[in-house]
Amino acid sequence: MVSWFKDKNGYPRFKDSGKLVHRWKAEKKIGRPLKSWEVVHHRNEKKTDYSDKNLAVMSRSFHAKLHANKRNRKWSW
Numbered sequence: 763m764v765s766w767f768k769d770k771n772g773y774p775r776f777k778d779s780g781k782l783v784h785r786w787k788a789e790k791k792i793g794r795p796l797k798s799w800e801v802v803h804h805r806n807e808k809k810t811d812y813s814d815k816n817l818a819v820m821s822r823s824f825h826a827k828l829h830a831n832k833r834n835r836k837w838s839w
């Protein structure tokens with residue numbers, strides 16, 4: 763089991779490195795380090811759910827659009 767704490771934004775971070783757990787998990791999933799402009803979206807919007815199926819890597823701009831759309835209508839994924 764990984765050892766983490768919740769940061770002030772509500773995201774789990776590793777106790778030793780301080781790295782965000784969901785970003786680390788996403789990097790394992792795609793097999794390379796994330797770029798600075800890439801964000802990891804939580805499909806179910808639960809910040810503490812870093813399971814593979816809940817994480818989606820996307821660009822910062824697409825992510826912003828996604829959330830803007832979510833406010834207006836139900837997103838199907």
Ligand SMILES: [Zn+2]
Pocket residue numbers: 802803804825829
């Ligand atoms: Zn998101």
